[in-house]
Amino acid sequence: MSLLLEIITPEKVVFSNKADSVVLPTNEGDVGILSGHIPLLTTLAPGELEIITMGRTEHLTVDKGFAQVLGDKVSVLTEGAIDVEEIDLSAVEDAQLRAEKALEVAAEQKMDPAEIEQLETVVRFSLVQKMAKEKRR
Amino acid sequence: MANTRDIRRRIKSVKNTSQITRAMQLVAASKMKRAQEDALAGRPYAVLMTEILSKLGGRVSDIKHPFLEDREVEKRGILVVSSDKGLCGALNANVLRRIVEIKDEARFVAIGRKAAQFLSRTQRDLLAEFTISDRVLFSEVRLPVEFLINAYYEGRVDTVELLYPRYVNPLVQDPIICPLIPIENLSSVIDKLGYQLGEAPLAHDKREIHFEPEAEAILEELLPLFIKQEVYQTVLEAKASEHSARMVAMKSATDNANNLVDDLTLQYNKARQAAITQEILEISAATN
Numbered sequence: 181m182s183l184l185l186e187i188i189t190p191e192k193v194v195f196s197n198k199a200d201s202v203v204l205p206t207n208e209g210d211v212g213i214l215s216g217h218i219p220l221l222t223t224l225a226p227g228e229l230e231i232i233t234m235g236r237t238e239h240l241t242v243d244k245g246f247a248q249v250l251g252d253k254v255s256v257l258t259e260g261a262i263d264v265e266e267i268d269l270s271a272v273e274d275a276q277l278r279a280e281k282a283l284e285v286a287a288e289q290k291m292d293p294a295e296i297e298q299l300e301t302v303v304r305f306s307l308v309q310k311m312a313k314e315k316r317r
Numbered sequence: 318m319a320n321t322r323d324i325r326r327r328i329k330s331v332k333n334t335s336q337i338t339r340a341m342q343l344v345a346a347s348k349m350k351r352a353q354e355d356a357l358a359g360r361p362y363a364v365l366m367t368e369i370l371s372k373l374g375g376r377v378s379d380i381k382h383p384f385l386e387d388r389e390v391e392k393r394g395i396l397v398v399s400s401d402k403g404l405c406g407a408l409n410a411n412v413l414r415r416i417v418e419i420k421d422e423a424r425f426v427a428i429g430r431k432a433a434q435f436l437s438r439t440q441r442d443l444l445a446e447f448t449i450s451d452r453v454l455f456s457e458v459r460l461p462v463e464f465l466i467n468a469y470y471e472g473r474v475d476t477v478e479l480l481y482p483r484y485v486n487p488l489v490q491d492p493i494i495c496p497l498i499p500i501e502n503l504s505s506v507i508d509k510l511g512y513q514l515g516e517a518p519l520a521h522d523k524r525e526i527h528f529e530p531e532a533e534a535i536l537e538e539l540l541p542l543f544i545k546q547e548v549y550q551t552v553l554e555a556k557a558s559e560h561s562a563r564m565v566a567m568k569s570a571t572d573n574a575n576n577l578v579d580d581l582t583l584q585y586n587k588a589r590q591a592a593i594t595q596e597i598l599e600i601s602a603a604t605n
Binding site: 186188189190191192193206207208218219220221222223244245246248250255257259260297298301 | 529535549
């Protein structure tokens with residue numbers, strides 16, 4: 181018996197395939213899902229999502245979002261998801277630097293709170309990506 | 318009768334213009350197709366979102382959330398979606414006319430330069446201006462929405478509404494105002510979404526679900542996401558409208574240019590013939 185995992189962002193379906201087990205980074209800590217799990221609806225924290233298929237482990241970084249486990253189907257709803265293998269560290273670092281710099285400027289000049297929030301999201305997401313990638317090394 | 322050289326020059330310039338408008342028409346057509354594809358790619362997200370929302374909505378009976386409460390409306394908050402560039406027929410004019418029709422106290426947030434220019438020129442209360450690229454990214458849409466949601470929390474605006482050119486068909490774009498916040502009735506919204514997406518009634522799934530954290534907390538997090546998703550879809554639709562309006566405008570411009578070229582060619586031939594006839598007359602008159 182295996183799970184059916186779907187990871188969906190507003191822009192596309194990032195992942196849709198079978199998996200033996202999934203580890204979700206929820207707000208209350210990591211939760212491992214195996215087939216036959218009770219129906220569950222939970223919020224995701226930005227972090228690393230693990231997919232284990234036939235003994236192989238795949239990693240995806242996800243932004244905050246939601247996960248629904250129903251029957252043997254795991255649906256993940258998130259605003260951003262990236263395969264760890266695809267992360268380009270330098271690009272991530274650049275994005276992070278830019279955002280951090282902008283945040284500093286913003287703090288001095290009192291920018292729009294919404295814009296600050298957006299930048300913080302960039303920093304948070306790129307940090308998570310970087311951590312995930314470095315763990316792989 | 319006009320000089321043949323002048324006519325020839327005009328024909329050339331009109332032909333040039335028609336080439337440009339034709340190129341713009343083709344570009345707009347391909348961009349429209351992409352906007353539509355993007356809108357379709359967002360469908361699974363919308364379906365899953367609705368599914369989760371309906372599961373929560375069915376279980377949480379008494380919800381207290383700022384988005385669901387009924388406030389007295391003093392200032393409406395309106396997000397206007399327009400294009401950055403012109404040359405797209407009456408699209409922007411129609412949207413801007415709707416702004417003029419709004420008589421209540423309102424604050425505006427603009428997406429696209431055309432709306433921003435209009436709002437500042439007519440000295441309306443423009444809170445912020447955002448631009449969005451042709452290839453709409455979710456992260457770009459997030460900004461204006463989060464800005465408006467914050468303004469709503471702070472009480473600077475009492476509603477969040479969207480004014481955008483709805484895509485009816487390639488020839489017709491209809492500007493409409495659609496209210497987002499406050500959400501009047503959660504269950505009716507869910508029903509409507511389910512109907513739009515053509516899904517089987519989701520709310521009747523009564524399997525026991527474990528919520529972690531409790532359902533109220535999840536719902537609280539989900540609602541802003543839901544609003545963002547709605548706006549993202551709307552902006553995609555507005556982009557599709559823009560490109561199809563531009564495509565149609567440029568097609569009629571190309572047609573007009575071609576007609577003009579035909580007329581001018583006729584005129585040119587007449588002038589040429591007249592000149593030849595004139596010359597023959599002069600020669601034959603001289604030989605006599």
